[in-house]
Amino acid sequence: MPKGSDLMVAALENEGVDRIFGVPGEENLDMVESLRNSSIKLVLTRHEQSAAFMAATYGRLTGKPGVCLTTLGPGALNLTTGAAYALLGAMPMLMITGQKGIMNSRQAGFQIVDVVTAFKPLTKLSRQIVSTATIPTLVRDAFRIAMEERPGPVLLELPEDIAGEEAEAIAMVPPHPIEIPVAHRASLDRAAEMILKAKRPLIMLGAAASRPRSTAGINGFVRRTKIPFFTTQMGKGTAAGGSNLYMGTAALSERDYVHEAVDRADLIIAIGHDTIEKPPFIMGPKGPQVIHVSYAPATVEQVYFPQCEVVGDVGPSLELLADRIESRLPNAGGLLPLRDSILSKVADRNTEDRFPLTPQRIVHDVRQVIPEDGIIALDNGMYKIWFARNYRTYVANTVLLDNALATMGAGLPSAMMAAIMYPQRRVLAVCGDGGFMMNSQEMETAVRLKLNLVVLILEDSAYGMIRWKQAVDEFPDFGLTFGNPDFVKYAESYGAKGSRVTTADGLIPTLEAAFKSGGVHLVVVPIDYSENKRVLVDELRAKVKQVAEPAE
Ligand SMILES: Cc1ncc(C[n+]2csc(CCOP(=O)(O)OP(=O)(O)O)c2C)c(N)n1
Numbered sequence: 244m245p246k247g248s249d250l251m252v253a254a255l256e257n258e259g260v261d262r263i264f265g266v267p268g269e270e271n272l273d274m275v276e277s278l279r280n281s282s283i284k285l286v287l288t289r290h291e292q293s294a295a296f297m298a299a300t301y302g303r304l305t306g307k308p309g310v311c312l313t314t315l316g317p318g319a320l321n322l323t324t325g326a327a328y329a330l331l332g333a334m335p336m337l338m339i340t341g342q343k344g345i346m347n348s349r350q351a352g353f354q355i356v357d358v359v360t361a362f363k364p365l366t367k368l369s370r371q372i373v374s375t376a377t378i379p380t381l382v383r384d385a386f387r388i389a390m391e392e393r394p395g396p397v398l399l400e401l402p403e404d405i406a407g408e409e410a411e412a413i414a415m416v417p418p419h420p421i422e423i424p425v426a427h428r429a430s431l432d433r434a435a436e437m438i439l440k441a442k443r444p445l446i447m448l449g450a451a452a453s454r455p456r457s458t459a460g461i462n463g464f465v466r467r468t469k470i471p472f473f474t475t476q477m478g479k480g481t482a483a484g485g486s487n488l489y490m491g492t493a494a495l496s497e498r499d500y501v502h503e504a505v506d507r508a509d510l511i512i513a514i515g516h517d518t519i520e521k522p523p524f525i526m527g528p529k530g531p532q533v534i535h536v537s538y539a540p541a542t543v544e545q546v547y548f549p550q551c552e553v554v555g556d557v558g559p560s561l562e563l564l565a566d567r568i569e570s571r572l573p574n575a576g577g578l579l580p581l582r583d584s585i586l587s588k589v590a591d592r593n594t595e596d597r598f599p600l601t602p603q604r605i606v607h608d609v610r611q612v613i614p615e616d617g618i619i620a621l622d623n624g625m626y627k628i629w630f631a632r633n634y635r636t637y638v639a640n641t642v643l644l645d646n647a648l649a650t651m652g653a654g655l656p657s658a659m660m661a662a663i664m665y666p667q668r669r670v671l672a673v674c675g676d677g678g679f680m681m682n683s684q685e686m687e688t689a690v691r692l693k694l695n696l697v698v699l700i701l702e703d704s705a706y707g708m709i710r711w712k713q714a715v716d717e718f719p720d721f722g723l724t725f726g727n728p729d730f731v732k733y734a735e736s737y738g739a740k741g742s743r744v745t746t747a748d749g750l751i752p753t754l755e756a757a758f759k760s761g762g763v764h765l766v767v768v769p770i771d772y773s774e775n776k777r778v779l780v781d782e783l784r785a786k787v788k789q790v791a792e793p794a795e
């Protein structure tokens with residue numbers, strides 16, 4: 244006779260799950276035993292938070308929930324940041340947590356936290372399983388909810404006694420494909436009319452544009468309309484950045500070079516914009532009109548209140564929109580004359596020979612060693628702005644960054660997930676010395692899994708981004724520096740390889756050698772953050788003054 248945990252594992256197999264990430268506790272031991280006899284691999288991590296980051300990244304890259312497993316109380320609570328990461332980032336994920344038995348209480352309140360309630364604001368669904376008979380339907384429903392737009396995390400709590408209870412063999416609910424409805428004809432007509440009238444249209448690609456199901460349709464729309472585009476941070480790579488229509492990435496909310504195009508546009512077609520991202524531009528009463536094209540209606544915000552909405556499956560809806568306007572847009576390229584100057588100003592001084600290296604030089608050098616389909620996964624820190632702004636992409640979902648929760652600590656786990664999924668591609672985690680240390684214990688997991696992965700650490704011995712904001716706000720430099728371990732020895736202690744870059748020309752050959760040698764390799768490079776002020780404050784402020792002058 245099967246037991247509850249067998250049904251649970253059968254239900255996960257029924258959904259095509261092949262890996263579960265996590266740290267089991269004694270309440271999960273039936274589940275672990277059922278996994279031992281299944282086709283699903285249990286991948287141990289060294290902290291539950293990284294298990295959640297990995298599962299969420301799987302969801303982001305496939306559109307299907309990644310699964311993680313923890314014990315009750317302390318283990319489950321370690322999933323909170325990962326749940327928020329998946330909720331804000333719209334990544335499908337299933338968390339399975341253990342609990343003490345619910346039919347009797349032999350350990351009183353020991354380790355018991357109301358996990359289901361604690362996760363309510365962090366999930367789309369949070370439920371306790373109270374009988375074996377409901378397992379197949381609950382799991383199917385959890386997957387459906389996690390995957391449907393807007394995707395996100397769900398939690399099922401499997402108490403110890405339900406997991407161990409003998410159960411009837413219950414049939415699974417087979418999943419079936421679900422099509423998302425296409426936008427209404429009236430909204431497509433309205434949007435087409437606005438685009439046909441526009442003199443200086445601009446496309447913006449946002450976070451939801453990077454869903455695996457969106458990207459083909461978006462490329463087709465850009466190609467057929469020939470309207471230039473820019474991206475948000477999380478929309479990077481959703482249309483080929485190598486194309487001659489890419490105008491830049493809005494890493495700041497205003498006053499960057501890309502905003503020269505945004506400010507002059509009379510219409511922005513915002514595809515997949517999700518306002519969980521730091522605003523890529525600030526909508527105002529006088530600025531460009533906005534058409535919102537996405538799976539879900541726009542959230543109205545002080546900085547985003549589109550005048551027209553095309554709601555439905557993005558790819559097919561855009562195809563219908565392109566049918567209405569293709570070859571009828573003499574002004575499609577109205578903003579293109581700005582392109583060369585924007586891109587060249589962004590790329591300014593990116594080969595400078597200074598040591599420690601400038602952020603621009605690091606972005607430039609990384610791009611030289613990452614092939615078009617290679618993946619970079621960023622943690623959170625100052626360099627994220629530089630990578631978002633300066634790194635060019637050619638293939639969808641080749642930049643994994645978090646501009647939603649913007650948590651530190653996800654860079655290494657998300658890169659590990661990418662390395663598991665794409666063993667033939669080059670995968671690079673880019674981390675600050677602060678963020679890396681928040682989940683650096685996963686170096687052991689990466690080595691144990693025999694991943695091919697390079698981790699680049701940008702060393703400034705500080706929480707650099709906060710130190711920069713402190714300086715911008717004219718506070719004295721205080722309280723944000725720290726010491727680091729010897730990163731090379733640290734890597735070696737895990738059985739990984741380690742290298743330190745010591746010259747301006749050293750980064751490219753060091754990364755190249757690290758990728759060629761295979762395995763897990765940590766590369767540490769000192770970074771000179773004085774460019775933060777020179778470019779992102781002084782240069783851009785001067786530019787804005789210029790724009791404000793009537794002579795301009
Ligand atoms: C978990 C978490 N804690 C704190 C913050 C606030 N924060 C954002 S960036 C940053 C500093 C990052 O330092 P580091 O990783 O060294 O990158 P750097 O900016 O120095 O390049 C901090 C503390 C955050 N985003 N996430």
Ligand SMILES: [Mg+2]
Pocket residue numbers: 624675676677701702703704705706707
């Ligand atoms: Mg730092």
